[in-house]
Amino acid sequence: MSDFLDVLSVLILLSSFILMANKRIKSYIQTFRIQSALIALTAGIMGIDILSKEGRFDVLIVCVIIIAMKVIYIPHLLNKAYTNVEYKIEKDFFLNIPILIFVCCMIVVFCYFSISNTGGINLGIINLRVVNSVSLILIGLFFMISRKKAIGQIIGFLVIENGLFITAMLATQGMPFIVDIGIFIDMLTAVLILGIMVFKINEKFDSIDMNELKNLRG
Amino acid sequence: MQINSLSEQGTLLIAAITLFLLAAFAALILIKSHKLCNIVSNVICIIAAFFGVAASVIKIFIDNTSTHINIFTSTIPFISIEIEFDKLSAFFVLCLSVLVICVSIYSIGYISHYYGKRNVGLFNFLYSTFILSMLLVMISSNAIFFFFAWEAMSFVSYFLVVFESEHVENQKAGKLYIIMTHIGTAFLLIAFMIMFSYTGSFDLRGSSTAIPEFAKNIMFVLFLIGFGTKAGVIPVHIWLPRAHPAAPSNVSALMSGIMIKTAIYGLLRFVLCYLHVENTWWGISILCIGIISAVLGVAYALMEHNIKRLLAFHSVENIGIILIGLGVGFIALAQKNEFLGALAITASLLHTFNHTLFKGGLFLGAGSIQYATHTKNIEKLGGLIKKMPITALLVLCFSLAICAIVPFNGFISEWLTYQALFANIIPGEAGINILSILSVAALALAGALAAACFVKLFGISFLGRSRSAAVENAKEVPVTMNIGMGILALMCLAIGLFPTLFIRGVDKVVSGMVGTSIINQLQGGFIIAFYPLSISGNAISPLVILGAIVGVILLAIFVIRIIGGKYIERKYGTWDCGFESLDSKMQYSATGFSKPLRIVLKILYRPRREVEIEESASSYFPTSIKYKVSTEQIFEKYFYAPILRVLKSLSRKVKFSVQTGSIHAYLVYIFIAVIVLMLYNRLV
Structure with missing residues (x-):
């Protein structure tokens, strides 16, 4: 099982690189869907493992919720938002894509550097799964910084959430069920609100460019 | 809820707390009927204060143990309401309760001018909560609870300061007050954190031996700044002369009479009882601050023509005198001279009590003047003694007391302070000797200036002819207001005439802290007191001095009447140099009166x-x-204005460069913060 998890954590990290290299908003959503599916798969494998060893099935429920929410419902919501805005492709970046990818690599190296001697996580050998998932959080944050359009910000936020979830999952073998449920409901609310905000920003400024929000400063 | 180990004064104390709460809620329940609400709430406050007096008197004079009450313990760490009632707390609770009794009696009449105009229910709610928060500050037993009570006190008093919020200057005064008091509180919070980080406990009655020397020094400085801000010592006094005039007079009486004394309580509780005085420079710095506050406070008071601002500056002066006593006490204790330490701290505690009485009374007097004439400017008063003779008499008593004139109480405590300063001149200690001699001179200067100031206050506002129509229409204030002030005046006189009785009480408090009793060294009996007593051989008895003065006056009358022979007395108006008639503009004005000192x-x-x-x-x-x-306020111009300028330009820069309004910039800040934290995790 350990091998499966290693492979999956690398694949999840890879999906965030793919996300970073994308320009089309439609493919942001697709990549996010794939990433969520991978996370659901991870949760499923761990859930089966825990069910067979300890008899708990809450991780499996979490897995089902992930599939329902992150793989189906939220991408569906985002697609609806996508059809309503006129910007389909990100054109101007603060940094160009090769540099972004390079920075992402640096982030992974930095996470390795930072986490490799943290007590409690590394049992004998360096826990690469945690390194990968912490990198995912930072890459999500960096994705939010690098994109100017509001949908990019939402996707970045969701990637951060994915990263937090998978970090908690891999570091603790499943958090208490109630905590997971709480986080999911928070995230769902956040995405709903953000989706509405995208419409509003689009209406008010004729664009979803976050730089327009500067005008709100007092 | 659990209440353990209740002794009788514990029960009394709990009863007082409950009654203050009841008063607050009664005010809210009866909010519709202004008169009923005011009377009910104040009467409950008076009863509660009587419980407070009973509890503290029993504690000071009879009980020698310390009462510990655990009202409420929660599962949240450190959040628990613990009360510890020892002699020091009892002394300050006594000050509070005595003042509350008088001020509440006064308020029954005073608040009547709010009826129908303002929210009296809200006012009485805040008033009762304010008293309760001060009571809790004085009896709390852990630093967290102390901090909560302290903050509650600051907030509630802020709302009371801005109660007449339609005036712009009141809002400004309130803003300045809340900023200054929070700066002070921040210093206290840091000190509590240091305390916890070394001892692992917030217990005020715990031991401070685990705290190393340098941390103690830092804590002392933090306490000095934090409590100093509340006490209003120079140079952090600037809120005081603004906030006191802004608040309604009964609240200013409480604020000046007892709220700023919570800072003195804090210094005694934390520096003397918790940290234990170890370094001489602690006492020296308190002494220096005391000298500066005493002299400059009264000097600024002289230039004020707003009666309440003038009194507020006198609070700065009197806090200075209290701190002089405290400073000498700390110096003596650091040098293991326990007798002198006890004498000086007795002096400063007695002055605390005396100042509570006469300054509370003076603010109530100012309130009476404002109630009758609707002005605070003494240049517009004059001739009030004919309109309000009782108020005039009472204000005269308080003025004599604050000027330290026999036979009132101010004299007793200042005399003890002088004695402590003289006794502090010990052969061999050159630096401290010079400081003591200088502080004697400074105290004498402050006393003389204070006398000049109150001659101005009383002479301009009560004597002569009225300077405005408002005074012409003034009437004597309601009788409850005069009763409230009268009790305070009687107590001032009582302490002045029978000081030994009161010193005995203070001595019990001080000997509990310092371990040395000085009462046996004081000569004199119950009625005629001589002090001090054996240390320097100086002996003085207020009663005898009073007798001597009366004797001299009688002798003079006798000489003039009997030996001088008969003469004809003719009653006639003052000679007017040939003008048509004398008018109020021809009399000495307050500005003119203070002119010589303005030049000096x-x-x-x-x-x-x-x-x-x-x-x-x-x-x-x-x-x-x-x-x-x-005149120029040099501290505001040369100390606060530059700081404000720098802060303003800095915040403008921050607004335009850091707080740009761009979401990406904020995300970058978060990103950098996370990276730095991860780096910290790796490297440390």
């Missing part, structure tokens, strides 16, 4: 004057002359 202390006041003469046909008969004089 030019370096401090930097006075500027403007004279505008409107000429008519002849230059000898101008149609009008306007004379305007203004």
Whole structure:
């Protein structure tokens, strides 16, 4: 099982690189869907493992919720938002894509550097799964910084959430069920609100460019 | 809820707390009927304060143990309401309760001018909560609870300061007050954190041996700044002369009478009882601050013509005198001279109590004047003694007391402070000797200036002719207001005439802290007291001095009447130099009265004057002359203004460069913060 998890954590990290290299908003959503599916798969494998060893099935429920929410419902919501805005492709970046990818690599190296001697996580050998998932959080944050359009910000936020979830999952073998449920409901609310905000920003400024929000400063 | 180990004064204390709460809620329940609400709430406060007096008197004079009450323990760490009632707390609770009794009696009449105009229910709610929060500050037993009570006290008093919020200057005063008090609180919070980080406990009665020397020094400085801000010592006094005039007079009486004394309580509780005085420089710095506050406070008071601002500056002066006593005490204790330490701290505690009485009384007097004339400017008063004779008599008593004139109480405590300073001149200690001699001189200067100031206050506002129509229509205030002030005046006189009785009580408090009793060294009996007593051989008895003065006056009358022979007495108006009639503009004004001192202390006041003469046909008969004089507040100009300028330009820069409004910039800040934290995790 350990091998499966290693492979999956690398694949999840890879999906965030793919996300970073994308320009089309439609493919942001697709990549996010794939990433969520991978996370659901991870949760499923761990859930089966825990069910067979300890008899708990809450991780499996979490897995089902992930599939329902992150793989189906939220991408569906985002697609609806996508059809309503006129910007389909990100054109101007603060940094160009090769540099972004390079920075992402640096982030992974930095996470390795930072986490490799943290007590409690590394049992004998360096826990690469945690390194990968912490990198995912930072890459999500960096994705939010690098994109100017509001949908990019939402996707970045969701990637951060994915990263937090998978970090908690891999570091603790499943958090208490109630905590997971709480986080999911928070995230769902956040995405709903953000989706509405995208419409509003689009209406008010004729664009979803976050730089327009500067005008709100007092 | 659990209440353990209740002794009788514990029960009394709990009863007092409950009654104050009841008063607060009664005020809210009866909010519709202004008169009923005011009377009910104040009467409950008076009863509660009587419980407080009973509890503290029993504690000071009879009980020698310390009462610990655990009202409420929660599962949240450190959040618990623990009360510890020892002699020091009892002494301050006594000050509070005595003042509350008088002020509440006064408020029954005073608040009547709010009926139908303002929210009396809200006012009484805040008033009762304010008293309760001060009570809790004095009896709390852990630093967290102390901090909560302290903050509650600051907030509630802020709302009371801005109660008449339609005036812009009141809002400004409130804003300045809340900023200054929070700066002070921040210092206290840091000190509590240091305390916890070394001892692992917030217990105020715990031991401080685990705290190393340098941390103790830092804590002392933090406590000094934090409590100093509340006490209003110079140079952090600037909120005091603004907040006191803004608040309603009964609240200013409480604020000046007892709220600023919570800072003295804090210094005694934390520095003396918790940290234990170890370094001489602690006492020296308190002494220096005390000297500066005493002299400059009274000097600024002289230039004020707003009666409440003037009194507020006198609070600065009196806090200075209290701190002089405290400073000498700390110096002596650091040098293991316990007798002198006890004497000086007795002096400063007695002055605390005395100041509570007469300054509370003076603010109530100012309130009476405002109630009758609707003005606070003494240049517009005059001749009030004919309109309100009782108020005039009471204000005269308080003025004599604050000027330290026999036979009132101010004299007793200042005399003890002088004695402590003289006794502090020990052969061999050159630096401290010079400081002591200088502080004697400074205290004498402050006393003389205070006397001049109160001659001005009383003379200009009560004597002479009335200067405005408001005074012409003034009437004597409601009887409850005079009763409230009268009790305070009687107590001032009682302490002045029978000081040993009160010193005995203070001595019990001090000997509990310091371990040495000084009462046996004081000569004299129950009625005629001589002090001090054996240390320097000086002996003085207020009663005998009073007797001597009366004797001299009688002798003079006797000599004039009997030996001088008969003469005819003719009653006639004052000679008016041939003018048509005397009017109120021909009398000495407050500005004119303080002119000589303004010239002498030019370096401090930097006075500027403007004279505008409107000429008519002849230059000898101008149609009008306007004379305007203004003095400079050097601390505000040279200390606060530069700091504010730097802060302002800094915040403007931050607004335009850091807080740009761009979401990406904020995300970058978060990103950098996370990276730095991860780096910290790796490297440390």
